[in-house]
Amino acid sequence: MRIARSGPAGQETPVVGDGAGRWFDAASTVADFDPATLAEPERLDLLAQALADGRLPELAVPTRFGPPLSGIGKIVCIGLNYRAHAAETGAAAPAEPILFLKTPDTVVGPNDEVLVPRRSVKTDYEVELAVVIGRTARYLDSEDDAAAVIAGYAISNDVSEREFQTERGGQWDKGKNCETFNPLGPWILTADEVADPQALSLRTWVNGQARQDGTTSDMIFGVNHLVWYLSQFMVLRPGDVINTGTPAGVAMGVNDFAYLRAGDVVELEIDGLGRQRQTLGQA
Structure with a gap:
């Protein structure tokens, strides 16, 4: 799964890609891709399952990708x-x-x-x-x-x-x-x-x-x-x-x-x- 954040700088929202060029809204499953999300791998598992099941809304290809992770520690x-x-x-x-x-x-x-x-x-x-x-x-x-x-x-x-x-x-x-x-x-x-x-x-x-x-x-x-x-x-x-x-x-x-x-x-x-x-x- 490709996890990313799209939108204007400072206003990015979480999106996921399927590897075939399609992108989907992940905001219904995760608030953001940040350390808290990464620390709970079961949340990413649920997101991957939702993507596989076709339960995520498809989006247009993002016009801007922000950094794919917020709140980087070091x-x-x-x-x-x-x-x-x-x-x-x-x-x-x-x-x-x-x-x-x-x-x-x-x-x-x-x-x-x-x-x-x-x-x-x-x-x-x-x-x-x-x-x-x-x-x-x-x-x-x-x-x-x-x-x-x-x-x-x-x-x-x-x-x-x-x-x-x-x-x-x-x-x-x-x-x-x-x-x-x-x-x-x-x-x-x-x-x-x-x-x-x-x-x-x-x-x-x-x-x-x-x-x-x-x-x-x-x-x-x-x-x-x-x-x-x-x-x-x-x-x-x-x-x-x-x-x-x-x-x-x-x-x-x-x-x-x-x-x-x-x-x-x-x-x-x-x-x-x-x-x-x-x-x-x-x-």
């Missing part, structure tokens, strides 16, 4: 998690996952405007598989326990300002938390419909030019390992999101690829998770 991001991406940046593959955080207020809809920060010279794109947590996870015993706490998967664009991130001292956070720096969606595909999260292709285009074309099989640390690993350091709660890293082809790693400027158009897609399209504006 966004935990993984750096240098693809072998080819680490190689293109000249970095050694990490022995353990590299962690940083993005604030939830960076999240916008998948097709909303992304703002190039003032004084930015190195704004970059990063297509990433986002893992959405559906159950509380603390000190998981093994990777085998991870799948049970995952609600679903989505596309995330971990927009980054590389000068702020790596040349201005301190931690990466200042280059990761600029306004609009985390387009998310268009939908969350529930975990039961993703046979293997390590077998998904990811792609990015800038102004129609192919930039990234990778696969999650190139991850250094797989999805289940990341969920287990993070649970040893922090409590993962329903509504938390994990950005799992980006494949090769970012502007920071390829000399011929220009960084983003106002007016550029970025498109991203992941198998089964839809497509994003953002036009860059100026902050």
Whole structure:
């Protein structure tokens, strides 16, 4: 099942998709797609059954998708998690996952405007598989326990300002938390419909030019390992999101690829998770 939120910014309502291009009103079953809804998987089961039974009102295809989840708790991001991406940046593959955080207020809809920060010279794109947590996870015993706490998967664009991130001292956070720096969606595909999260292709285009074309099989640390690993350091709660890293082809790693400027158009897609399209504006 595809769960999403549609409508004007700040006025989104919950909708579900059947995978055949049709969308249905979910408001009669859930008030919103938020941490409380994810924490009660039986509500999502009832929604899926109502969809299967044809009991949900069909809607026109949404003209705007908002972020597919409201009330996000925290966004935990993984750096240098693809072998080819680490190689293109000249970095050694990490022995353990590299962690940083993005604030939830960076999240916008998948097709909303992304703002190039003032004084930015190195704004970059990063297509990433986002893992959405559906159950509380603390000190998981093994990777085998991870799948049970995952609600679903989505596309995330971990927009980054590389000068702020790596040349201005301190931690990466200042280059990761600029306004609009985390387009998310268009939908969350529930975990039961993703046979293997390590077998998904990811792609990015800038102004129609192919930039990234990778696969999650190139991850250094797989999805289940990341969920287990993070649970040893922090409590993962329903509504938390994990950005799992980006494949090769970012502007920071390829000399011929220009960084983003106002007016550029970025498109991203992941198998089964839809497509994003953002036009860059100026902050």
